[in-house]
Every structure is written in structure tokens, then in C-alpha cells.
Amino acid sequence: MSRAGSLRGYVLVRIALMIPMVWVLLTVVFLMMRVAPGSPVSATLGGKLPPAEIAEREAALGFDRPLIVQYFDYLWDAVRFQFGTTVTDGQTIGSLIVENGGATLTLTVAALVVALVFGLPLGLIAGRYRETIPDAFIRVFAILGYAAPPFFVGLLAQLLFAKNLDWLPASKMASPITQATAEVHTHILLIDLAIDGNWDGVWDVIQHLILPATTLGLLVMGVFIRLVRVNVGQALGGDYVEAARARGVSERRVVSRHAFRNALVPVVTVMGLQAALLLGGAVLTEQTFSWPGLGTRLLQYLNSRDYIGVQGLITFFALIVVFISLIIDIVNALIDPRVRY
Amino acid sequence: MADPVLSLRDLRIWYGAERGAVRAVDGVSLDLLPGETVGLVGESGCGKSTLGRGVIGLLPAGAGHAGEVNYKGQNILELKPKRLRAMRGPELGMIFQEPMTRLNPLMKISDHFEEVLKIHEPKLSRKEARNRAMEALRGMGIPPTRYKQYPHEFSGGMRQRIMIALALVLRPAVVVADEPTTALDVLVEAQIIRILADLRRNFDTALLLITHNLGIVAEACDRVAVMYAGRVVEQGPAYDITTKPSHPYSRELLRSTISLSTTELHSIPGAPPDLVSPPPACRFHPRCPDAMQICAQQWPTTVATSPGRRSECWLHSKDQIPKGLDAPLEREALAAAEEA
Structure with a gap:
């Protein structure tokens, strides 16, 4: 079998495995939403309307049908990417994703960049110079970054950089003037502004982005640092590293070529899992910084018990995580030839 | 003596x-x-x-x-x-006990050879390095067709012969x-x-x-x-x-x-x-x-x-x-x- 063929086979199998994964996921989301008593209608409007009217509205939305019927209905909708309309403000999940997804995407990508740009080198230094003073500092930094909740870090950052130093804006995604002048092309504000050549606006959004992206990035960075550190340390003690040294390969090359690349394999694997951490952290970070993303919407629907909204957004988040883990597995197969077999 | x-x-x-x-x-x-x-x-x-x-x-x-x-x-x-x-x-060359873990799993056999040859004989052209490596491998009974393969594609005995070739290629x-x-x-x-x-x-x-x-x-x-x-x-x-x-x-x-x-x-x-x-x-x-x-x-x-x-x-x-x-x-x- 040719190499390309085996990679293609691997990817196809991996995609086929997504189907049962997504099915289990949808089922869990559905069941969790049904564990709580009542329906979205009674949860939202209970006490405000007479019971007869609530029952009538429930019937209109189909919540009086047997659970199994609702389940298959939901599955069938999910297959067609139809996640319904929110009860509280009558938006389709699709339009929510289009409207608010861009902000979440911007935030998470920026946070990931922050985490990678600072996390990988710090982890490499800590792993290379283990049990030294820099290593100790980096490790403490990593633990704090991972352990401190984003709403706390975000609050401190807002106090220091926005209020006391007045360097950066404290919240929102852009100034009112930028919001008002921006035209919608892709629903990703940063790109829309760039398309219009509104560079002042782009700079404005980037300024707004720095604090939330760093706050969320710190969370993920902690994991990267510790992971890279352990793996670099392990790789440097590896047999092939000693063998490379025995062939006169320079220490610099041993670290960069032999140890670091091997250490990255598990890091890439874990990056798939980080997607979940990143999205979870995004919900908290968005709320802290009034960032108009999906996380803010999710919290809004949670507070108003809008089960359709919560269900739709969680399903979307979960699908994203599944999709990212697929991408990560493919990247992993490209880096590490052993994965393909 | x-x-x-x-x-x-x-x-x-x-x-x-x-x-x-x-x-x-x-x-x-x-x-x-x-x-x-x-x-x-x-x-x-x-x-x-x-x-x-x-x-x-x-x-x-x-x-x-x-x-x-x-x-x-x-x-x-x-x-x-x-x-x-x-x-x-x-x-001074060295051959190790455990051949299974002595080759970098992410590097092709060719990368291993070209790395050492480039370090120790920088004047060698890519093609000459390739020829030298192939010759060393042939001496150990590893066919040149497998030059571009990864370590995990070889058996233990073959990997040890590759390790020996890798040590001997610099004479x-x-x-x-x-x-x-x-x-x-x-x-x-x-x-x-x-x-x-x-x-x-x-x-x-x-x-x-x-x-x-x-x-x-x-x-x-x-x-x-x-x-x-x-x-x-x-x-x-x-x-x-x-x-x-x-x-x-x-x-x-x-x-x-x-x-x-x-x-x-x-x-x-x-x-x-x-x-x-x-x-x-x-x-x-x-x-x-x-x-x-x-x-x-x-x-x-x-x-x-x-x-x-x-x-x-x-x-x-x-x-x-x-x-x-x-x-x-x-x-x-x-x-x-x-x-x-």
C-alpha cells in the first residue's frame, strides 16, 4: 500500500468513527435537557400564564409528545443542522451562530495564538533546563495560569490595564464608533473592517481583543507549558537522543530536531482536548469582558431557562470539539508516521 | 606490536x-x-x-x-x-543495546544518515552523502529502496544493522x-x-x-x-x-x-x-x-x-x-x- 493511500484510509476511518461519536453526543445533550422537570415553556413562562395556556403552547411546540418521538425528531433535525428557534427571543440557532460565532472564533483563535506563542517556548526552556530557577518560575506561572479562573484573571486584568493604567479598553469588542461604521460581510468583525480598509477600526478591535485573548490564552498556556516541559524532558532522556549525541550531533540540534519535535506529538494530541477547555473558558471570558460571542448568548439562555437555545448552542460547541479533534488526528498522522498504521 | x-x-x-x-x-x-x-x-x-x-x-x-x-x-x-x-x-562510534528505540521515530532513515554526514563532512554534496549512506546500508544488507522509510517499518535486526551502518558510514x-x-x-x-x-x-x-x-x-x-x-x-x-x-x-x-x-x-x-x-x-x-x-x-x-x-x-x-x-x-x- 502506498503511503498516501494509507493516510487516506486512516482519515476515512477516522471520519466514519465521528458518526457514532456525534450520535452519542447528541443523545447525551438531549437527555440532559430532559432530566430537569418541565419544558422550556413552563420554565420560561410558568407562573406568568394560566396552566391551560402553557399546556397549549407546549403542545404547539410538540413538548407533549412521548420522549422517544421528540428524540427522533431532534435527531432528524440535527442531521439537517436544524436546531430550532429559541423560546425567549425567537432566533434560530443558525442565525445565532452566524451572528455571534465570529466573535467567539476571533477570541478563541487569538487566545490559542497567545497560548502557543508563549507556551511552547516557555515549555521548551523549562524542559531543557529542568530543576533550575527559570524552570521553577515557569512552572509556578503555568500552574497559576491553569488554576486561576478566567473571570478572576479577567477582572484583575481589567482593574490593572484598563482602570489603573488606562492602556486598554475594559470590555466590549469595539468602540461604538467602530461598531456603528462597520459593514457586515463575513460576520467576523475584524475581517469585515479589514475588507473595508478601516484600519483604525481594526486597531480598535485588536486593542479590545488583547485583554480577553490573554486571559483565555493563559488558561490554555498553562496546560501547554506543563505538557511541553514534561515531554521535552522525557525526549531528552530518550534512547535516540543519546544515540544522536553519540554520533556527535550538537546539543542545540539534539534539542530542536530530536527532542522538540518528538515532544510536540503528544502536545498536538492534547490540543484536540484543549478545544473543549478553550470553548469552556471562552464562555467565562466572554461574560467577563462583555464580548458579544456565543458564550455570552449561552449564559443568557441558561439564565432565562431557554432550553432550545442552550441545547442548540451546546450541540454546536460539541460538534466543534469533535471536528477539531478530527483535524488534530489528521495533523498528528502527518507529523508522526507511526499513527497511520 | x-x-x-x-x-x-x-x-x-x-x-x-x-x-x-x-x-x-x-x-x-x-x-x-x-x-x-x-x-x-x-x-x-x-x-x-x-x-x-x-x-x-x-x-x-x-x-x-x-x-x-x-x-x-x-x-x-x-x-x-x-x-x-x-x-x-x-x-569514535557507538552501537547500542536496544535498536528499537535508538532511531528517532519521526526521522526517515535517510534523514539520520544525511544528518551525521552533514555535521561531520559538511563539504559532501547531498548526492554524495546519499551515495555514501546507500553504500553503508548495502554493506549491511539493507536494500536502497528502503532508504526513505521510517524506523518503525523495520524489524529489530534490521534496525540494529541500520544503527551499525550509521556508525560505520563515518569510518x-x-x-x-x-x-x-x-x-x-x-x-x-x-x-x-x-x-x-x-x-x-x-x-x-x-x-x-x-x-x-x-x-x-x-x-x-x-x-x-x-x-x-x-x-x-x-x-x-x-x-x-x-x-x-x-x-x-x-x-x-x-x-x-x-x-x-x-x-x-x-x-x-x-x-x-x-x-x-x-x-x-x-x-x-x-x-x-x-x-x-x-x-x-x-x-x-x-x-x-x-x-x-x-x-x-x-x-x-x-x-x-x-x-x-x-x-x-x-x-x-x-x-x-x-x-x-
Whole structure:
């Protein structure tokens, strides 16, 4: 079998495995939403309307049908990417994703960049110079970054950089003037502004982005640092590293070529899992910084018990995580030839 | 006799441990002639691998050393790391015990070869490097079609042949092979040993073959050094030592070898000593069937028992033993001495 063929086979199998994964996921989301008593209608409007009217509205939305019927209905909708309309403000999940997804995407990508740009080198230094003073500092930094909740870090950052130093804006995604002048092309504000050549606006959004992206990035960075550190340390003690040294390969090359690349394999694997951490952290970070993303919407629907909204957004988040883990597995197969077999 | 290409003089290597220094190599003097294969045998934990790494200056951080490893008139243990690194590969090569984990899993075989060739012979063009590598692989029976494959696509025996090719592609003057066949099955073992034995004929490479298998020594080596608890207790021509060992340890080790004619299993009672606080005087006396009282009190002198042959045992200098101390060592007395 040719190499390309085996990679293609691997990817196809991996995609086929997504189907049962997504099915289990949808089922869990559905069941969790049904564990709580009542329906979205009674949860939202209970006490405000007479019971007869609530029952009538429930019937209109189909919540009086047997659970199994609702389940298959939901599955069938999910297959067609139809996640319904929110009860509280009558938006389709699709339009929510289009409207608010861009902000979440911007935030998470920026946070990931922050985490990678600072996390990988710090982890490499800590792993290379283990049990030294820099290593100790980096490790403490990593633990704090991972352990401190984003709403706390975000609050401190807002106090220091926005209020006391007045360097950066404290919240929102852009100034009112930028919001008002921006035209919608892709629903990703940063790109829309760039398309219009509104560079002042782009700079404005980037300024707004720095604090939330760093706050969320710190969370993920902690994991990267510790992971890279352990793996670099392990790789440097590896047999092939000693063998490379025995062939006169320079220490610099041993670290960069032999140890670091091997250490990255598990890091890439874990990056798939980080997607979940990143999205979870995004919900908290968005709320802290009034960032108009999906996380803010999710919290809004949670507070108003809008089960359709919560269900739709969680399903979307979960699908994203599944999709990212697929991408990560493919990247992993490209880096590490052993994965393909 | 030709000048030795490598000579160890009173080499000592120790590791710092919490209880004190672990004296893994404790005063070894050994010569390696050009094109000669010297077997280094002994039980696990007697310092063979440490000695082998010391010879190419590849000691872990925290290891201390004294004595000399002379190669081309310079003590390589005193060289600056950069100079030493430049010598590792083209002058001093190493083959390891476990071939499965010695190749970088993310690098193709071709990358491994091109890396070392580029480092040590930067003037070589890509194409020349490729040809050199292919030639070295062909010499080991690895077809050139597999040049671009990854390590995991090869069997253990093939990987060990690749490791050998990787060491030989730079034509080093000295190669240390640290139990190169321990992880392989017997057929592959025979194949690897044959390749190593052919080395001296094809190149002029001196080989230090570390092993605990005396059968390999008899087959592939010119000379043998028997190591026990950090010391070389006996050295001499391979044939002589494997047929008529003169040190009790060599003899017992030889008796423990399993072959088709073995009718019962023999082992040396006890275990190799703790190298933090080895037994006083002769290191082997607590396990030696021939131990005399002197053996627990005074260090035996090294005696040339025949040309090119040396043995560190009181049995060969009986005339120097003070009166009364040549009586067999009482085992009860021994236990008491150990407690003290």
C-alpha cells in the first residue's frame, strides 16, 4: 500500500468513527435537557400564564409528545443542522451562530495564538533546563495560569490595564464608533473592517481583543507549558537522543530536531482536548469582558431557562470539539508516521 | 606490536548517589589495537556499559571521572565538549543495546544518515552523502529502496544493522558496541556478530564489544577483558581465556554459560557487590570458591600469567602470600567481616 493511500484510509476511518461519536453526543445533550422537570415553556413562562395556556403552547411546540418521538425528531433535525428557534427571543440557532460565532472564533483563535506563542517556548526552556530557577518560575506561572479562573484573571486584568493604567479598553469588542461604521460581510468583525480598509477600526478591535485573548490564552498556556516541559524532558532522556549525541550531533540540534519535535506529538494530541477547555473558558471570558460571542448568548439562555437555545448552542460547541479533534488526528498522522498504521 | 589506537589508563568513573559515590569503573587499564576486537564481559551491573560510554566521552551529567582515555595522543576526557563532539562519529562510534528505540521515530532513515554526514563532512554534496549512506546500508544488507522509510517499518535486526551502518558510514577508528545483540533473537544475533567480526577485515576499525555472552566472545573477539565490580580482573587472548580461564571469576562465568552440551545449570552464588561500598581487597572474594584469608585483607597484584595475559588474583602469586593467610577463607569469618 502506498503511503498516501494509507493516510487516506486512516482519515476515512477516522471520519466514519465521528458518526457514532456525534450520535452519542447528541443523545447525551438531549437527555440532559430532559432530566430537569418541565419544558422550556413552563420554565420560561410558568407562573406568568394560566396552566391551560402553557399546556397549549407546549403542545404547539410538540413538548407533549412521548420522549422517544421528540428524540427522533431532534435527531432528524440535527442531521439537517436544524436546531430550532429559541423560546425567549425567537432566533434560530443558525442565525445565532452566524451572528455571534465570529466573535467567539476571533477570541478563541487569538487566545490559542497567545497560548502557543508563549507556551511552547516557555515549555521548551523549562524542559531543557529542568530543576533550575527559570524552570521553577515557569512552572509556578503555568500552574497559576491553569488554576486561576478566567473571570478572576479577567477582572484583575481589567482593574490593572484598563482602570489603573488606562492602556486598554475594559470590555466590549469595539468602540461604538467602530461598531456603528462597520459593514457586515463575513460576520467576523475584524475581517469585515479589514475588507473595508478601516484600519483604525481594526486597531480598535485588536486593542479590545488583547485583554480577553490573554486571559483565555493563559488558561490554555498553562496546560501547554506543563505538557511541553514534561515531554521535552522525557525526549531528552530518550534512547535516540543519546544515540544522536553519540554520533556527535550538537546539543542545540539534539534539542530542536530530536527532542522538540518528538515532544510536540503528544502536545498536538492534547490540543484536540484543549478545544473543549478553550470553548469552556471562552464562555467565562466572554461574560467577563462583555464580548458579544456565543458564550455570552449561552449564559443568557441558561439564565432565562431557554432550553432550545442552550441545547442548540451546546450541540454546536460539541460538534466543534469533535471536528477539531478530527483535524488534530489528521495533523498528528502527518507529523508522526507511526499513527497511520 | 602496533601502537594502541585507544588506551585506558587507570580509568575511574563514578556517579554521585545519595549514599555516596557509585564506583562503576574503578581503575581500569586496557588497550585497543587498530583493527582489533576486544570483548568486555561480565555480569549486569559490573560497569561495562559505563566503561563503554566513558570511552567515547558520553557520560551523563553528574558522573565524575579520573584517569585517562587516550586516543591519538590526547586524553578525550579532558577535551572541550565541542572538540569531543566533533570526534564522536568520525573517530569514535557507538552501537547500542536496544535498536528499537535508538532511531528517532519521526526521522526517515535517510534523514539520520544525511544528518551525521552533514555535521561531520559538511563539504559532501547531498548526492554524495546519499551515495555514501546507500553504500553503508548495502554493506549491511539493507536494500536502497528502503532508504526513505521510517524506523518503525523495520524489524529489530534490521534496525540494529541500520544503527551499525550509521556508525560505520563515518569510518570511525574505534567503535564501542554495547551488547548489540542482547535484544535480538539468536539467528539475527549470529548475523550481527558476523557483521561485526567482518569489520576488522573490511575497515581498520577497533571494536570494543561489550557483552555478557561468552559464546560471542569466543567467536568474534581477538582479546577479552573480564570485568567484575568495576575492575578488569583478567584480560588476554580470547581463545586462551575461553578455554583456560585463570581467574576464578572468569572460570565461574564460563561455567555458567548455557550451551547444547549443558546438562545442569550453574550459577555463581550471591550477587555483584554494591558499588557504593564494595568488599575490601579482592572484590570477588565473598563469592569466590577459591577464596583465601588474604583475599579479604589485601588487594591482589596483577600478574602476567602468560604473554599478553594478565590476571588479578592471589592464586597466581601464592609465593607472596604471608604465612598462614593462604588458608581457605572461612565463610563464617566472612559474614562477620562483612558486618564489621
